[in-house]
Amino acid sequence: MEIAIYGKGGIGKSTVAANLSAAMSMNGSSVLQIGCDPKHDSTRLLLGGRRLDTALDYMRNTNPPDYNLNAILATGFAGVGCIEAGGPQPGVGCAGRGIISLFELLSTFQLKGRYDATMYDVLGDVVCGGFAVPIRREYADTIFIVTSGEFMALYAANNILRGIRNYDGSQARVGGVILNRRGIDDEADRVQAFCSAVGLPVIADIPRSSAFMEAEAKNMTLAESSPKCPEAIIFDLLAKAVINGVQKHEARPLSDEDLEHIVLGATFSEKAEASGIAGDIATSANLPACIEAQAKNSFLDFSSSKRYLSKSVANGEALSSCAFNGALYVATQIRDAVVIAHAPKSCVYISYNGMGGTGRRRLFERGSLLPSSVSPNLVATDMGEPEMVFGGMEKLEQKVAEVMAGKPKAIIIASACPSGIIGDDIDQARALGNAGTPIFTLKADGNMTGDYSQGTMMSYIELARQVIDTRVQPEENLVNILFERPSYRNTPELFEAVEGYLLAMGVKVNCRFLCETDYESLAGFNKAALNLLANDDYSTRQLKGFFETEFGAKFFGRKLPIGFGDTVDWLREIGGIYGKQDVAESIVALNKERYEKATSRLRASLEGKRLMVVTYSHDLDWLLGAAVDSGIEIAKLCIIKSSSDEGFRTKISDGFFIEEDYDISKREADIALLKPDILLSNYTSNAPSEVAVVDALQMVHDTGFFAGLDYIERWAGLLALGLRGEWENDERLFNQYYS
């Protein structure tokens, strides 16, 4: 049973909720009370005045992998479980968004079922999508409205009914009205008139009494402080009624005019008789931004061992780019699906430019086309001011209908920050799909879910879960290639090389998950018995775990090969698996002679030269191997913290010095100390003239047997000629004319 207590601010909801929780618990029901108010005092009377650390503060200060329910859940009087949402100070931030985040957190702890009843004590009336979350159908099954006889309290009660009506239509979930008297004239008549008009019973009439003040002074509920007093007996009776199941009623709010007429107009007894039960349903019941909001985020499952989080999210680091962008990038790789970005124009334009850069440059420099980059199947809802205020679901539904008309293989909807803030529930749009065009959703909510990597992970996981047909049986000699990076300039060449090696061994690629692929290949993912990882970074390792756990996927132990040693090992192992060692050896032999000839020649000029590397890259063997084979001595590897990877990896046992989490301000001193001949960095900087070669390490490197050799060849040439380039000296002029 899940109960939501709503009512005007200051009406006594928390007192009612706490006393009802205590009474239900005393009647044998296990109860969890969740305070959904930033002032976080809902559970005070159950906890003897103790204030809980709030869930939102906890989320703010704790990294997701460390989430622990016990840090926010306390046990109060009679075993009532207590949680406080908390939230921002008045006038700042978005408390409604806080409620959405709280429910996301609670869903990860899988609290449902642990208690007989959950009591949501919710701030004020339903002012926005966030505060409406507890009355969404998957949460509260019984809603009580607390009111006094004051007009504004009844006005708020009526507003709450409007909010419920927006969700439920004619469904019945309202348990009734709890009259918490303020002692004004005709109070019971006013409330009764209202209830008659809206067709609700007054299920409890709580008198204004000093018993409450006395109990509150002791930080107790009545059940603990004075269980025999008349007010405690009222709660006891109410608790029994709730436990036994109260009759539910449809929300039938009044128009403002009717409300004023009934509550402020003639004599109350006349109105109660005249207005009857039916009342008028407001015709303009459009509450501002009464939007269903998401609360269930299926891909984050903190309560189990399966935690698929990007490095930045897991470690609480500053987020690089956003999950929305990452989600779009991956989703647009399914070439016969259409991706709808539920977002303002700005978010989509920015993402689109990021996606298109690689494709445009590739087309410009190489004349080859990357369709998903230059022409992604991407449309936008262009959320504007009206959607920010009234919710964007209508616009999303319109866009879905527009796209459905083109009959794409599938529609994938991804959401940006504003959608998450106002609480649009894009999952609802799935119902608009059909067998010919199913609809899938990626609730990225901009960067609320995390960074770019988190968005790509979300896309991979959600699309795998939603699309892959688990009934498909594996076939022989088929492999999938997973997690290629569509944004990398060399991805097509790496794929071509690997596909060539595989075809030589009689093996075909079934699905490129997800890179320039199609819906059919994705659905038939399970046809391949073996999966090849394109990378071996932090995210890839997380995702590998996901596929192993949820799909029983078998993985080859190596990422796609880069560099001579890596390619040799990869070919030999793959050849071993498919009984094609001879094919592998012939490919190796073809390339080995050329490689050895080149490194032997380079040794003549590079033997003993010292290399210092300052880089974000955590996997450099493709280059280090070629350097060592060419006689270069590695002076030091300085590994800068990366937002996408961690744990430097090398199989080269040269004993060189590696410093991880390198502080780049140490660079000058290290150069002076180590005196490298060659300084290689991701971004080159001024280096002393004693450093003969200053080179830039591209984040994306070449592929195959000879990756790395082009760098070494260039260094050899520069060292032989002693060239740095005269342009370097013109910095003085740049500073003079441009800075």
Add this chain to the structure above:
Amino acid sequence: MNDYLTSITPDGISGALFALEGVAGSVVLLNGPTGCRYYHSGISERQILRQKQFDPLNFNERFFFGQSRIPSTFLDSGDYIYGGRDKLVEGLEYIKEKLPNHKLLAIVNTPGAALIGDDLEGIVNNVFSDIDAVLLETPGYSTDICAGFETGALALLETLNPQKKPVVDKTVNLLGLSLFQKYFKGDLAELKRLLGLCGIKVNCALCAGSSIEEIMDIGAAALNIVVRHEYGIRAAKYLEDTLGTAYMLCDGPPIGFGPTEDFVVDICARLGADPGPALEDCGRARAAAYMHVWRLASSVGLPRGARVAVEGTYSEIYAYFKFFIGYFGMLPQAACVFCPEMDGMRHKTEELLAAHGLSGLLGRDIMSDGESELVFASGATISRLVGAGFRFVGVENALPSMGYVDVIDKTHLGVAGSMLIVEQVLNGLLF
């Protein structure tokens, strides 16, 4: 290939950011996630050379994330609940320490930040008591780039509140130039050169490289020239209302020999200057171009009758087509309109096309046309057309670029721009 991208065009927040980045010495702080600033920072770094970039020692991870322009407060989900005040304060303190010589501070909210409603003014005043800050709390969620640019420019003028100055004879301000325009630097240089030939000095190029001092002095110009209607008309009207400066709305940006001649003649007439030297300069260019065009025409008949499509705002489409029709004798095939709600030049464009029997062309989508031999568009559109299998020559006239790095300043405006277009047209029709 698809036609799904029609609504994904340059946006209002980009316009606002680029307007404020166009003020020399400005620091524009984006109050929002990091993902909302990488693109703008990259464009700004490329369009105006100001400092070396890429060195992590110069711009560390927080706020700048390795890029020198448009720091951000890297808001995350917690900030959407609690507000972004702490990060804003920290960011402002960082800017104060890291960039002490900046002349203007601006803060622009992203859509998400706009929804949580941080008190930007109060926060800024706590950190900087001695500097005016341009604050854009709601720059627009789904507006077009021109609207965003004008919003940014107006906010700048309202914040700085420049006063009327004694008018300096034969001086103008240039409005409607933006660093988002592909050849922004070359455009400005060419207009300054042409006007200079007529003895006219450019006093201020609003949001296009001028300094705070020049903007504060904007009231000293005798005339405001609105080069691109869509990017400058609101600022021109504001300056007319507040400072009494008259403005001249260009008949589209001066693209082509004839329009350039009209441009200088009109301005000179308004200011009592002599257009002679600029007209002579243009005449010499026409002469040089003539022989090249003649050779093409004599060998393959073109450019007469060559089919051409253009992507741009109404004023840009008008200007390109006027040149293509009038000078080359080319046949417009399609036009893709950016910022269609900024339609001050729409009627004129329709009139131009109707006069040549081309009514209805403005509705013909560049992506479904497929018959144009030449397409003047952004790199994004050109690459999509290539992807769609069309055979044509693409000429970039807007960002994003295909990737070519321009070291020499180029322009499509004025005499130099006309010559470049002649060159590009000829090289697209020799096949």
